[in-house]
Amino acid sequence: MPKTRKQKEEEVKKLTDNLNNSKSVVFTSSKGLSVADSQDLRRSLRAEKVNFQSSKKTFLKEALKQARFNEVEMTDWQGSIAVAFGTEDEVAPAKILNNFAKKHEQLEIKVGFLEKELISLEKIKELALLPSRIELIAKTVGTIKAPISGLVNVLSGNIRNLVNVLNALKETKN
Numbered sequence: 001m002p003k004t005r006k007q008k009e010e011e012v013k014k015l016t017d018n019l020n021n022s023k024s025v026v027f028t029s030s031k032g033l034s035v036a037d038s039q040d041l042r043r044s045l046r047a048e049k050v051n052f053q054s055s056k057k058t059f060l061k062e063a064l065k066q067a068r069f070n071e072v073e074m075t076d077w078q079g080s081i082a083v084a085f086g087t088e089d090e091v092a093p094a095k096i097l098n099n100f101a102k103k104h105e106q107l108e109i110k111v112g113f114l115e116k117e118l119i120s121l122e123k124i125k126e127l128a129l130l131p132s133r134i135e136l137i138a139k140t141v142g143t144i145k146a147p148i149s150g151l152v153n154v155l156s157g158n159i160r161n162l163v164n165v166l167n168a169l170k171e172t173k174n
Contacts, residue, residue: 008059015063015083018051019113024086026093026112026124027072030054031079033106041100041107048092051085071118072111081110089133090114098128 003011019025030038045052055063060081064072084093094112101107112124119127131139 011055012059012062012066015053015055015060016066018053018083018085018087019063019067019069022051022085022087022113024090024093024112024114024127026084026086026097027110028082028084028097028101029077029079029108029110030082030106031108033104037104037106041096044096044100045084045093048096049088050093050096051087052082053085054080054082056080069113069116069118077110091127091130091132094124094127095130095132098125 030041033041042052057077057080060083064070084097086093097107097109101109109121109124111121112119112127114123114127
């Protein structure tokens with residue numbers, strides 16, 4: 001059954017809202033991807049809080065126009081297009097889709113946006129190599145913590161040595 005005009009407008013509005021609220025966006029074509037593989041992809045994207053939406057090119061073109069993303073050229077793209085929206089982590093959509101595309105040749109990454117700037121397939125692959133936001137925070141905390149831990153170890157070492165010397169003196173007097 002064909003979609004009504006209202007349903008079409010709602011889909012375009014949802015796409016536009018996702019485009020406006022995302023830190024990163026990755027466009028893919030998944031022509032020939034099996035249903036099971038598609039469900040695996042959606043599951044892994046959902047686990048990282050990445051929105052994933054398939055759409056017709058006409059709806060996507062209208063949403064891109066409304067969101068003022070005019071740089072995307074979709075004339076040679078075949079089939080429906082799926083879009084991954086990274087609202088929390090900029091790296092997550094690129095990382096998940098790039099890893100999935102390595103195992104499944106049917107998934108083809110087209111282009112993307114990072115902070116509303118158009119990025120190419122090569123830039124998406126570079127972005128996929130970056131550590132996630134949580135990994136970067138953990139590394140930063142570890143770097144900040146390292147000097148403090150070293151200081152604590154040095155200070156406790158002096159006290160430990162003093163206790164050992166006093167204990168040795170006590171044992172020699174007994």
